[in-house]
Amino acid sequence: MDEPVRILRTALAELTPAPSHDATSPPELTKIYAPEGHEAALDPERVMVIGGRGTGKSFWSASLLNNETRAFVARSYPRLRLDQYNVALGFAGVDTGLDGAPNSEVLDELIDRDGFDPVKVWRAVILRGVSHFVPLNIPEKLGGQNGLVSWVNADAERAQAMLRQADDTILAQGRRLLIVFDALDRLGSNWQDIRERSKALLRTALAMQTYRAIRPKIFLRVDQAEDRGLAAFPDASKLLSKGARVDLTWECRDLYGLLYTLLANDPNAKPLFSRLVQGATGIDLADVAQEGLPTSLKDQEPKQEAVFVILAGHYMGASKTKGRTYSWLYKHLSDGFGRVSPRSFLEALRSAASYRGMPPDSRLVINHKGIQAGIQAASDLRLQQLKEEYGWIEAILEPLADLRVPCPEDDIRSRWQEAGTLTAMRETDQSYLEPIEFSEPGDDRLIALLRALIRIGVAERRSDGRINVPDIYRVAAKLLKKGGVKPNR
DSSP: OOHHHHHHHHHHHTOOSOSOOSTTSOOOGGGOOOOGGGHHHHOTTOOEEEEOTTSSHHHHHHHHHSHHHHHHHHHHOGGGOGGGEEEEEEEOSSOOOTTSOOOHHHHHIIIIISOOOHHHHHHHHHHHHHHTTSOOOOOSOSSSTTSHHHHHHHOHHHHHHHHHHHHHHHHHTTOEEEEEEOOGGGSSSSHHHHHHHHHHHHHHHHHTTTOSSEEEEEEEEHHHHTOGGGGOSTTTHHHHSTTTSEEOOOOHHHHHHHHHHHHHTOTTTHHHHHHHHHHHHOOOOTTHHHHOSOHHHHHOHHHHHHHHHHHHOSBSSSSGGGOBHHHHHHHHHOOTTSOOOHHHHHHHHHHHHTOTTOOTTOOSSSOHHHHHHHHHHHHHHHHHHHHHHOTTHHHHHGGGTTOBSSBOHHHHHHHHHHHTHHHHHHTSOTTSOOOGGGGSTTOOHHHHHHHHHHHTTSOEEOTTSOEEOOHHHHHHHTOBOTTSOOOOO
16 A cells, blocks of 8 residues: 555544534634535524534534634634624533533522522523623522522512623623523433423523624524424524524535545645645645635535545546546435535545455545445444434334335335334333424324424435435435445344
8 A cells, every 4th residue: 555545544544523522622723614604603693503413513612612713713704703702601511610501400400499480590691601701790609599590580670780781891892792502402301391491591592682792602403493392482483483593504515625624634644635635726735724725625616526536536436327426425425405414424434444345556545335335334323313313213213124215105104003113102212302293283193203204304205206215314224225325234
């Protein structure tokens, strides 16, 4: 194996699919890639950011919270003026310092044990966040008879006046303040608590829309955003409607831009990768660490593909009839809505580079068989993430093993009927929210189940009415497809 090939293959094999797991752990500057389409997600004026697992909610939360990473991101999105912002943490689902954001145990004590209204709790949390940057005469502790929540509860008008005064002070200083809330699925131990506490937070955020300097920023999972119970308060649409919220998505060019940023910042691979890019496109990567990836390599897919062809070859086989490697990878990682998460993308490339069947004399860093193995690994990872998000998904997919797709809808319903799937679902962990479709009157439960799979992108209805399951889920769920990537066994 040539030394350049070995170095680049090692760099791919060491890719980290999840560079930041929670909002309190900022990513390294060399791991940050700022797609053009994510500017709206970081805009302080846009309160709600919605995304599935692995799309970057906690990554961006952590990037905003840390001064160094926020300054780096601010250079990529100058219109947002993020350099004018201080940022405090409102919730992240993890333990923080004594004067930091509460975790779910603290919320349990305040709401369940002490009986405080969740809205008053969030008001207190926001006041505490503000107090890190504006001197406020408030109690230090959240809980207790003399704590901050009790103080807010005793006189709502006083608490509101103090927050308004702080807003004026921050504005007069020429600054702004963002309060970040992430990982709301950890607000409680069951969905009823999570829903009610999330709803209270959204009501609080809505009430603060007239503030000029202080802004809440809420990162929310897709299934929570689509929970009708969450939106059961007046004017919820001002936060949750498609026009108000921002959906975190990654286009094909965004994912390749992320890949090339990681390779360009890898200390061992950078010299070789920079020469490769220069030869393929004429683009200079000398300043990538300070300035980020050049715009032409971020936005122009032909240039991105020219680089990937050198790494992986032109086609997924002997000829173009098998598909181009650049577009094939994205297509086969897509869910029913054409969405791909960076976690799945990086996992597929990491596994492709670790593929043991690579010919020892190959001049390619990865080949089409390695990419197919990467799809298998990414599918395993994505299905595991799906189980964490939807506790009932395993009971639905297991009876479909060895079913060939696309197939008639009746074939799927028959499998579920034979397996007693609805009964199996009722026996799963009830801390998970059941499919939203089950709350809609008039539908047969099996029809509602299929609609749920289509809604979350696990299935799609073809123009001829047949049901398909995209490879990113099909492979790990052991469904079959003619000419498709083989399921893991």
